[in-house]
Amino acid sequence: MREKTLALLLLSLGLLLGAAFLGALWEEEAAVVDFTRKNLPPCREFLFGTDWLGRDMLKRTAAGLSLSIRLGLLTAFAGAVIALALGMAAALLGAWADRLVAGLTDLIMGIPHMLLLILISYAAGKGAAGVAAGIALTHWPPLARLLRAEAAQIRTSPYVKISEKLGKSPVWIAREHLLPQLLPQFLTGLVMMFPHAILHEASVTFLGFGLPAETPAIGVILSESMSYLMTGKWWLAVLPGIALVVAVLLFEALGQCLLRLTDPKGAHA
């Protein structure tokens, strides 16, 4: 069972890395305009068809996915680091820090997520920086809560108490005692954040608050496709969307595998 989980983990990781690499490689080709081959439905030469400018949709989709994956990595990592910092601060720095983090969590969860992303994107003047900041700043609460609980529990153990009595600073305790133990949960939480990060990036971009219209992002592709649906060009919307769903599911599978491998309870299941 463990071998099977590991195999699935490597498979999804390989597929995602492959897509990210291929898409980055095709980024230039994806923008090539050729009117002799415009509006082609999917065929053997163009598996995803071409759009009204004759751009190869397979290459555009791959480039978009690659962009999403890279941006997802960056934003999920930033989000997870925020969660780690706030979770440890809430556990170590006393009641006021705990209350402050809880208040921040309530604030972020009190506004519908999509609206908050729009607000942050607007604050950053839209564009890539806006989406990145939006995703990094709004996805930390669940992981922060998890890490806070874990850190608070570790803090009650005797060796941490001794360190405190010895006058070690909270930063030292966080680095030497908490970090090594929180690392597995941090990593799993990070991977579990990817799918949300990618979905939200595509959504915000689709609404026009994210990546600029000239980038080959999935959100841009799908938003452009809306003008061509009425004339029956279904492949412009359906195939890139399926690719996005597959990428998200692969990330989901990756997270589940990691969870199963790092969770001691599940080790023998």
Add this chain to the structure above:
Amino acid sequence: MGNTAGMRDMAGMRETAAERRNGSWIFWLGGRLARLAALLIAVSAAAFFLVSLSPVDPLAVNVGQAALGSLTQEQIERLNEYWGVGIPAGRRFLAWFGGILRGDLGLSLLYRRPVLEIIGEKAVNSAFVMAFAWIFSGAAGVALGMAAGARRGSLWDRAITAYCMVISGTPAFWLALVLLLLFAVQLPLFPVGFSVSVGVEASQAGLADRLWHAALPALALGLTGVSNIAMHTRSKMLEIMESDFIAYARSRGETKKRLLFGHALRNVLLPAVTLQFASISEIFGGSVLVEQVFSYPGLGQAAITAGLGSDVPLLLGITLISAIFVFAGNTAADLLYGILDPRIRRERRKGALL
């Protein structure tokens, strides 16, 4: 996002404990209102801070760079004043916040009408979509969750779990696009957009026409909303079916129908209803996307228009109103938790005596 709901359950429990100490509904209500007030102040301040950071020049967006060039200095100054350019953020915030305290959310810059009036109008449209999606995802979610959890590993279980996994990775707006393609373009059963038929005044439109237009957006929203509640109901259901009282009922020879609807349903319903109320935030977020696909003139589309057109008062107004909705949903979840669960109800009553 199951964690969210789980955390809200926890918050609900904390409330109950606090309540037991205070012992009275009036205290509870007062506490809730104080929390709401604190939340709204924080949300207003944070949202205002965010929009005041924005480097977006409202004049360039709405008047256009070319048109700006042909305007006189005086006209530009008038426009600057209208869009609030150049006034310090602190003074703008105080003016805006003072208005809120008097129940005035200001004037929308794009629509040139009071923000509250626009929100009211759009909210009616959104209500059709959101209410339908909310009820649909709740009912279908409980039904699917019960069917899946009735027997672990059955064909139903595997199919429903797979569906939920896939749909939770599917963006609502893409599903909306696919539904639009299937049922409005290829098979023209439903309209491709808007909330009433073209050429019909919104106030004159019949209920049937409105429902017909809300159907596809609501379906897209409802289908994606199913997965969370179905998966929670499933795990609860598995737990119940393995419990002693079901084993006892089974050994008494009760029919499968009675097992499911007489025993399991009651136990499953409580967490489902709570979860459904706590998910209002997600329904709202999804409606922003779905409304955009169907050009449906609801709150979500108004938020997008406001954001893209730098209509700050409208954007802030929608943020505040939606925060109130989310809060109301969470409070309703806490309340229902107490009303529907006899164990918590009894505890509350005991607490009231102390």
